[in-house]
Amino acid sequence: MTTIREALLACALFADLPDAALDALSGSLRWQHVERGEVLFNQGDEAAFAYLVTAGRLRLVQHTLEGKDVTMATFTSTEVIGLIVVLLGEQYPGTAEALDNAELIVLPAPPLWGLLNTHPAFSLKVIHMLADRLHEAHNRIRELSAERVQRRVARSLLRLVEKVGVAEGHGAVRLDIRLSRQDLAQMNGTTLETISRTLSAWEDDGIVESAREQIVILRPHALVRVADDLPM
Amino acid sequence: MTTIREALLACALFADLPDAALDALSGSLRWQHVERGEVLFNQGDEAAFAYLVTAGRLRLVQHTLEGKDVTMATFTSTEVIGLIVVLLGEQYPGTAEALDNAELIVLPAPPLWGLLNTHPAFSLKVIHMLADRLHEAHNRIRELSAERVQRRVARSLLRLVEKVGVAEGHGAVRLDIRLSRQDLAQMNGTTLETISRTLSAWEDDGIVESAREQIVILRPHALVRVADDLPM
DNA sequence: CGGCACGTTGAAGGGCTTCAAGCTCTGTGG
DNA sequence: CCACAGAGCTTGAAGCCCTTCAACGTGCCG
Numbered sequence: 001m002t003t004i005r006e007a008l009l010a011c012a013l014f015a016d017l018p019d020a021a022l023d024a025l026s027g028s029l030r031w032q033h034v035e036r037g038e039v040l041f042n043q044g045d046e047a048a049f050a051y052l053v054t055a056g057r058l059r060l061v062q063h064t065l066e067g068k069d070v071t072m073a074t075f076t077s078t079e080v081i082g083l084i085v086v087l088l089g090e091q092y093p094g095t096a097e098a099l100d101n102a103e104l105i106v107l108p109a110p111p112l113w114g115l116l117n118t119h120p121a122f123s124l125k126v127i128h129m130l131a132d133r134l135h136e137a138h139n140r141i142r143e144l145s146a147e148r149v150q151r152r153v154a155r156s157l158l159r160l161v162e163k164v165g166v167a168e169g170h171g172a173v174r175l176d177i178r179l180s181r182q183d184l185a186q187m188n189g190t191t192l193e194t195i196s197r198t199l200s201a202w203e204d205d206g207i208v209e210s211a212r213e214q215i216v217i218l219r220p221h222a223l224v225r226v227a228d229d230l231p232m
Numbered sequence: 233m234t235t236i237r238e239a240l241l242a243c244a245l246f247a248d249l250p251d252a253a254l255d256a257l258s259g260s261l262r263w264q265h266v267e268r269g270e271v272l273f274n275q276g277d278e279a280a281f282a283y284l285v286t287a288g289r290l291r292l293v294q295h296t297l298e299g300k301d302v303t304m305a306t307f308t309s310t311e312v313i314g315l316i317v318v319l320l321g322e323q324y325p326g327t328a329e330a331l332d333n334a335e336l337i338v339l340p341a342p343p344l345w346g347l348l349n350t351h352p353a354f355s356l357k358v359i360h361m362l363a364d365r366l367h368e369a370h371n372r373i374r375e376l377s378a379e380r381v382q383r384r385v386a387r388s389l390l391r392l393v394e395k396v397g398v399a400e401g402h403g404a405v406r407l408d409i410r411l412s413r414q415d416l417a418q419m420n421g422t423t424l425e426t427i428s429r430t431l432s433a434w435e436d437d438g439i440v441e442s443a444r445e446q447i448v449i450l451r452p453h454a455l456v457r458v459a460d461d462l463p464m
Numbered sequence: 465c466g467g468c469a470c471g472t473t474g475a476a477g478g479g480c481t482t483c484a485a486g487c488t489c490t491g492t493g494g
Numbered sequence: 495c496c497a498c499a500g501a502g503c504t505t506g507a508a509g510c511c512c513t514t515c516a517a518c519g520t521g522c523c524g
Contacts, residue, residue, distance in 0.1 A: 062370065066461070068378045072370050084363045087356075093370060116352060123355035124319075124348060130362040131316045137369035138294065138304050138325060144376035145421025146300045149512070181471065189377025191513060196472060212470060212521070228297070381480070412502065423481060428504060444489065444502060 004029050007054045007105055011078045013125045021119065025111055032104045034058075036178075040081075040096040040104070047085035047092050049106050053077055056102025057164075057177060061186065062094040071186040073133070074099070076163060080107070084130060087112060099177065144189055147229075152188045153198055154227040157208075161217060173220055178213040202226075236261050239286045239337055243310045245357045253351065257343055264336045266290075268410075272313075272328040272336070279317035279324050281338050285309055288334025289396075289409065293418065294326040303418040305365070306331070308395060312339070316362060319344060331409065376421055379461075384420045385430055386459040389440075393449060405452055410445040434458075 004026045008014040014022065032051070034040055040051065043063060051058075058081055059074045072094055075081045085092055086109045115122045143152050157175075165173040181192040181199070188195075199215070202208045207223055209216045217223060225231075237258045240246040246254065264283070266272055272283065275295060283290075290313055291306045304326055307313045317324055318341045347354045375384050389407070397405040413424040413431070420427075431447070434440045439455055441448040449455055457463075 062374050064374060064378045066378070070374045070377045072373065084359065084366070088360060088363055090363075093367065116356060118352075120349045120352070120355065123352065123359070126359055127316065127355070127362065128320060130359065130366060131320055131322075134316070134362060134366050134369060135325065137366060137373060140373050141304065141369060141376065141421075142294050142296060142302045144373065145302045146296045146298070180469090189373075192471080193473085193514080194512060196470095197512095200472075210471095413504095414502080424503080425482080425505085426480060428502095429480095432504075442503095 002054065004031070004105055007052060010054075011052055011080065013080060013083075013122070013129065016121055016125070017115070017119065021115065025115070028111055029105050029107065032106050034098040034102050034104065036098055036101050038098050040098065041092050043092055043095045045092050047082055047090055047109075049108055050080055050082040050086040050112065051096075052080050052105040052107060054103045054105060056098060056100040058096050058098050058102055060094045060096055069186050070189065071183070073136070074163075074187075080129070083107075083112070083126065087116065087126070099183075149188060149190045149194055150198055151227055151229055153184060153190075153195065154223050156184065156187050157215070157217060158220070158223055158227055161220060165217075168216060170218075171220065172209075172216055172218045174216045175214075179215060180213050234286065236263070236337055239284060242286075243284055243312065245312060245315075245354070245361065248353055248357070249347070249351065253347065257347070260340070260343055262338050264338050266330040266334050266336065268330055268333050270330050272330065273324050275324055275327045277324050279314055279322055279341075281340055282312055282314040282318040282344065283328075284312050284337040284339060286335045286337060288330060288332040290328050290330050290334055292326040292328055301418050302421065303415070305368070306395075312361070315339075315344070315358065319348065319358070381420060381422045381426055382430055383459055383461055385416060385422075385427065386455050388416065388419050389447070389449060390452070390455055390459055393452060397449075400448060402450075403452065404441075404448055404450045406448045407446075411447060412445050 002010075005022060008017075008022060008026055014025070017025070034056075040058060041047075041049075053075050054077060057074060057076050060072045060081065061069045062072055063069055081096055082092060084090075086107070089109070116126070143155065160175050160177065160179070161173050164176045166176045168174045181195040184195045185192045199208060199210050202223075203210060205222070207217070207219050207226075209218055234242075235258075237254060240249075240254060240258055246257070249257070266288075272290060273279075273281075285307050286309060289306060289308050292304045292313065293301045294304055295301055313328055314324060316322075318339070321341070348358070375387065392407050392409065392411070393405050396408045398408045400406045413427040416427045417424045431440060431442050434455075435442060437454070439449070439451050439458075441450055
């Protein structure tokens with residue numbers, strides 16, 4: 001069982017704060033638990049809180065008018081969700097949904113504003129975080145603009161390897177996350193049928209092995225070749 | 233002829249700085265001119281300067297490995313290009329190219345760092361700017377993920393109406409910018425042929441009128457209906 | 465054990481890309 | 495001032511990737 005203070009220290013945003021500020025902050029915070037599938041906040045709600053993830057995974061989805069869902073980002077341990085909108089007093093840009101049972105620390109707006117005004121280093125961290133997200137977003141735009149579904153799926157699997165990969169021996173990597181075809185489709189702007197066909201094809205080639213909401217990458221290097229559009 | 237000081241005041245990022253800071257800053261800056269088609273900086277270069285646009289337009293493009301270009305953003309008067317990468321000491325994420333003859337103010341890194349450390353309000357402005365860009369990027373991701381080319385093109389034309397639209401009478405709006413089919417294609421992740429066909433179809437419907445690098449929207453409302461996927 | 469979510473597979477079709485050919489306009493240099 | 499090269503644009507044809515619809519299989523969990 002970690003304390004709030006320890007959790008803050010594990011997060012790059014807060015790690016460099018002076019002890020006093022850290023103590024003051026951690027004293028005013030509380031935990032929150034969300035169950036798998038539960039919604040943390042809804043698109044359009046006034047943003048009252050940001051959340052530091054300490055365990056489990058969340059995703060931020062936007063709904064289109066036609067009812068399609070698009071996954072904008074996923075958040076794991078030590079990442080903060082909803083920070084920017086809280087700092088700027090805006091509405092949540094999407095719906096946050098728990099992918100696993102997750103533990104969060106609730107971050108209300110006022111103390112965060114305080115940090116912003118008194119600790120330039122904190123502002124810089126926020127800017128850094130935002131810059132990284134913008135970078136990621138631009139990467140996705142480039143991929144969606146110029147690349148085929150296969151490549152995008154390959155790439156997102158490789159990203160998941162980085163985030164939640166667990167070595168399985170013989171170079172194989174298991175993705176330690178419940179991940180449905182539908183989830184992958186939403187992450188890549190495609191349909192679950194196409195994902196299913198793609199995975200089946202890769203399974204025939206011995207590149208991956210997949211079961212219900214469960215994927216093992218047998219030959220990561222082959223997936224890299226797909227992602228880079230190189231001949232097999 | 234505007235002065236550097238006036239140009240800074242016109243930009244939301246610097247408008248609220250105290251006079252002293254503004255004077256100190258404006259004293260250390262210089263102008264730069266770029267011709268249409270000229271490259272301001274290249275993808276991968278170490279970011280030494282940010283640039284405040286005071287006249288003309290620039291675009292930020294990323295090149296893919298296959299040689300396709302994807303337009304990530306366009307910058308007009310009072311907007312700042314390259315700010316984040318300069319603040320964080322990174323490399324330029326794309327190539328900046330002038331769409332018109334443009335006037336810029338060169339912003340070196342050190343004074344910007346200074347502002348960040350001494351003026352919390354400036355940090356907040358930077359965060360705000362970044363948040364807006366992230367928002368835009370997410371909108372594009374959602375559109376690219378879920379929408380057909382027609383809708384995306386309609387939407388980007390409507391955005392251009394906001395940015396560079398000039399009333400032409402009878403509700404028509406001319407886009408005051410040289411805009412080739414190729415440009416529109418790069419902005420929407422499609423090909424110039426598809427753009428050409430789309431515009432031709434709209435021209436048949438009396439929605440737009442287009443000539444070489446020149447577009448007039450005759451019935452903006454009809455374009456809104458396309459963008460919203462409503463029946464005509 | 466039955467319902468339901470997840471997954472697979474087939475078939476049809478359409479939107480878009482790609483390749484190709486030719487056309488129109490612009491600007492430039494002789 | 496004209497000719498011509500080249501950039502921008504149009505249009506056709508072929509085809510593929512992907513979506514959509516549909517039916518069925520599978521396995522989990524109450």
